[in-house]
Amino acid sequence: xxxxxxxxxxxxxxxxRIALLVGVGLALNAALIGFMILPLKKRMVECLRASDxxxxxNNRMSAVIRSTNQKKQNxxxxxxxxxxxxxxxxxxxxxxxxxMRAKRLVQPCAQQSGxxxxxxxxLSSIPLQQPQPLENSAFCRQPIEFTASGSYAQLTAxxxxxxxxxxxxxxxxxxxxxxxSTPETHKIQICYEWPAKIVHLSEQLTATKP
Amino acid sequence: xxxxxxxxxIKDGELRTxxxxxxxxxxxxxxxxxxxxxxxxxxYLYLNYISLKQIHDQHTEIATQVKPGYKHVxxxxxEEKELTALNAQIIAFDxxxxxxxxxxxxxxxxxxxxxxxxxxxxxxxxxxxxxxxxPTSAPTNTFATTELIITGRAASAKVDAVDRLLKALNxxxxxxxxxxxxxxxxxxxxxxxxxxxAGEFVLFEIRCLCWPRRFQ
Amino acid sequence: MLKNKIQTAGKITAAAISQxxxxxxxxxxxxxxxxxxxxxxxxxxxxxxxxGFIKLDDRFPDSPEAFIxxxxxxxxxxxxxxxxxxxxxxxxxxxxRQSSESGEDDSGGLKLRKASQGTDNQxxxxxxxxxxxxxxxxxxxxxxxxxxxxxxxxVSSAAALNCFLTGPVRQSTTRPALVxxxxxxxxxxxxxxxxxxxxxxxxxxxxxxxxxxISQKMxxxxxxxxxxxxxxxxxxxxxxxxxxxxLFRQIQISADYLERRKNCAVSDFYIYGLPGGVxxxxxxxxxxxxxxxxxxxxFGGISCNHKRLRLPDYFENDAPLFMTAIGAARALLxxx
Numbered sequence: 001x002x003x004x005x006x007x008x009x010x011x012x013x014x015x016x017r018i019a020l021l022v023g024v025g026l027a028l029n030a031a032l033i034g035f036m037i038l039p040l041k042k043r044m045v046e047c048l049r050a051s052d053x054x055x056x057x058n059n060r061m062s063a064v065i066r067s068t069n070q071k072k073q074n075x076x077x078x079x080x081x082x083x084x085x086x087x088x089x090x091x092x093x094x095x096x097x098x099x100m101r102a103k104r105l106v107q108p109c110a111q112q113s114g115x116x117x118x119x120x121x122x123l124s125s126i127p128l129q130q131p132q133p134l135e136n137s138a139f140c141r142q143p144i145e146f147t148a149s150g151s152y153a154q155l156t157a158x159x160x161x162x163x164x165x166x167x168x169x170x171x172x173x174x175x176x177x178x179x180x181s182t183p184e185t186h187k188i189q190i191c192y193e194w195p196a197k198i199v200h201l202s203e204q205l206t207a208t209k210p
Numbered sequence: 211x212x213x214x215x216x217x218x219x220i221k222d223g224e225l226r227t228x229x230x231x232x233x234x235x236x237x238x239x240x241x242x243x244x245x246x247x248x249x250x251x252x253x254y255l256y257l258n259y260i261s262l263k264q265i266h267d268q269h270t271e272i273a274t275q276v277k278p279g280y281k282h283v284x285x286x287x288x289e290e291k292e293l294t295a296l297n298a299q300i301i302a303f304d305x306x307x308x309x310x311x312x313x314x315x316x317x318x319x320x321x322x323x324x325x326x327x328x329x330x331x332x333x334x335x336x337x338x339x340x341x342x343x344x345p346t347s348a349p350t351n352t353f354a355t356t357e358l359i360i361t362g363r364a365a366s367a368k369v370d371a372v373d374r375l376l377k378a379l380n381x382x383x384x385x386x387x388x389x390x391x392x393x394x395x396x397x398x399x400x401x402x403x404x405x406x407x408a409g410e411f412v413l414f415e416i417r418c419l420c421w422p423r424r425f426q
Numbered sequence: 427m428l429k430n431k432i433q434t435a436g437k438i439t440a441a442a443i444s445q446x447x448x449x450x451x452x453x454x455x456x457x458x459x460x461x462x463x464x465x466x467x468x469x470x471x472x473x474x475x476x477x478g479f480i481k482l483d484d485r486f487p488d489s490p491e492a493f494i495x496x497x498x499x500x501x502x503x504x505x506x507x508x509x510x511x512x513x514x515x516x517x518x519x520x521x522x523r524q525s526s527e528s529g530e531d532d533s534g535g536l537k538l539r540k541a542s543q544g545t546d547n548q549x550x551x552x553x554x555x556x557x558x559x560x561x562x563x564x565x566x567x568x569x570x571x572x573x574x575x576x577x578x579x580x581v582s583s584a585a586a587l588n589c590f591l592t593g594p595v596r597q598s599t600t601r602p603a604l605v606x607x608x609x610x611x612x613x614x615x616x617x618x619x620x621x622x623x624x625x626x627x628x629x630x631x632x633x634x635x636x637x638x639x640i641s642q643k644m645x646x647x648x649x650x651x652x653x654x655x656x657x658x659x660x661x662x663x664x665x666x667x668x669x670x671x672x673l674f675r676q677i678q679i680s681a682d683y684l685e686r687r688k689n690c691a692v693s694d695f696y697i698y699g700l701p702g703g704v705x706x707x708x709x710x711x712x713x714x715x716x717x718x719x720x721x722x723x724x725f726g727g728i729s730c731n732h733k734r735l736r737l738p739d740y741f742e743n744d745a746p747l748f749m750t751a752i753g754a755a756r757a758l759l760x761x762x
């Protein structure tokens with residue numbers, strides 16, 4: 001008679017065969033659950049999470065996009081304001097010289113007031129103080145010192161003209177020394193500061209390129 | 211009297227049932243049904259997964275379409291922020307302006323003819339402060355102070371005129387520029403008499419503390 | 427109370443569901459196959475649903491060691507798939523005897539399975555026995571979960587008796603009767619008195635014994651012997667007489683037994699199981715015993731709807747060969 005037993009099970013016995021079949025079936029079911037169902041469920045959860053995430057981002061982006069026109073309008077207004085301020089008030093170098101630019105600016109006022117500008121010197125720029133300190137400020141304070149001569153009245157007229165003509169230019173320092181030899185004409189050292197755009201080296205090089 | 215002879219040699223344990231509904235059938239069928247159920251369950255989950263994936267793909271597609279517009283808005287926002295900052299900087303500079311013309315024009319009206327100015331100086335504003343540990347960082351203060359210094363000489367007998375000038379600088383139109391004016395201790399002194407001088411003169415120095423320039 | 431009601435309902439339901447039985451005789455060694463009949467009780471009448479020879483492998487294990495573990499399970503044609511099967515076993519190891527002794531083991535070392543039943547209190551009980559391994563083997567032939575399942579295992583000698591006990595002759599009269607059940611190589615002699623089995627004995631002469639003797643002595647094949655015996659073309663009494671005489675002598679002795687014991691003579695002599703040569707047997711019996719011998723059809727008392735049931739062509743000639751199968755089926759039917 002052949003040996004029909006497996007590990008103590010008698011395969012001739014229907015009960016043992018059924019038990020073996022049921023055991024194999026349950027093991028198969030457990031394997032199906034472990035290798036097919038659970039990984040699939042995990043993938044589903046991940047997919048759902050990713051989908052929700054993308055959906056949430058889409059909603060957020062769509063909400064943001066709805067403000068496009070308003071943003072465009074704001075930017076246009078700010079740009080216009082900036083352009084105005086920059087063109088009117090910001091000191092731009094003339095051939096890389098703030099002093100020359102400043103001299104050109106003040107010349108009409110000087111002529112108008114009678115003050116004689118003898119010399120102009122560009123002083124070191126000063127970082128611009130801000131209510132909210134900015135590490136990378138676009139502007140700095142650029143003082144330009146003028147050496148002039150003239151009377152006190154001419155000087156005050158000059159200062160008044162500057163205040164009228166260039167609201168953004170601020171009197172930085174002033175020194176009037178009376179001269180014994182010419183009591184009516186004083187030696188004047190007057191310094192004005194303007195806001196100036198900080199030009200980085202790379203921009204300078206780009207600007208000078210043909 | 212028995213109608214028939216039935217000498218049955220089968221044992222009770224050998225009796226079988228022809229019904230297919232037996233434990234030997236039910237249990238394997240049950241296990242088979244569980245297996246089938248698992249397959250059906252897997253199929254259901256798989257269809258759900260496919261559906262979820264389609265939704266996810268749709269969302270991704272939408273995201274791809276929406277991204278350029280969103281990016282544009284972000285650029286606009288950055289631009290807006292930058293322009294706002296730039297404008298704020300310029301406006302802050304503007305806010306720090308002090309007007310000297312009116313006061314300088316007014317000073318001669320305050321001065322007695324006996325007083326002679328030798329120098330008028332507006333000092334450069336105080337330099338900005340920086341963090342000690344980061345000296346190249348942005349300034350930490352938003353104001354700068356400046357002084358108006360008037361030095362001159364007056365006849366000894368006309369010292370009161372200096373006092374009047376001082377008082378005038380502390381009041382009226384001057385107060386638009388000048389916060390306080392004072393003669394520092396020791397700055398009112400006798401001028402060294404020279405051979406050519408016709409009388410006795412005193413030298414004075416009036417220091418006027420101007421209102422701080424506020425960058426805001 | 428409730429339990430009894432449930433059991434009764436169960437029985438009624440079971441009875442209502444299916445009262446059909448398939449009877450088989452295995453081990454007969456017939457060339458045609460295993461005789462099988464399917465009967466059912468229909469309105470208190472036994473009805474034939476199917477009859478025929480089935481090709482089944484009915485080779486027995488002849489010893490416990492030769493128990494064929496892997497013998498194929500049987501499967502019957504659809505027309506024979508009753509809910510229950512009654513199997514009559516024809517084997518030298520399966521015996522039926524009338525005995526007043528109890529539990530005597532003359533098995534020669536084999537473990538025997540026995541069953542006994544008395545037809546009435548006056549007569550010794552009948553004891554059927556067969557080796558346990560043989561009964562177990564038979565019990566496992568039909569698988570579980572399919573029709574039929576084995577409900578009755580009988581010794582063929584006992585099964586055959588029911589042909590007469592449940593047949594129309596016995597139903598109609600209780601006169602003393604002697605019935606010969608003729609097998610291939612043996613005959614059983616049963617003496618019935620007042621409805622009960624008074625005497626049972628067997629004699630080693632059957633219809634094949636007679637035919638083989640004729641075939642051998644007259645140098646002709648069995649088929650030719652059948653023709654000769656049926657048509658009575660040749661007088662074979664010289665060949666058959668010695669065999670008949672031994673058998674009929676036993677019949678006479680049995681009849682005398684009745685006269686001695688019960689002081690009455692056998693009224694009728696019957697014979698079952700002859701597939702052919704009935705006239706020859708009758709003539710020989712008349713000559714020897716001086717009494718008529720009535721050949722009984724084993725299907726007696728069984729109705730048949732010929733419109734629904736188409737019996738094979740050989741059926742009329744081979745009907746006697748179904749004696750044991752019918753007896754086994756009727757025995758189980760009576761107990762349902």
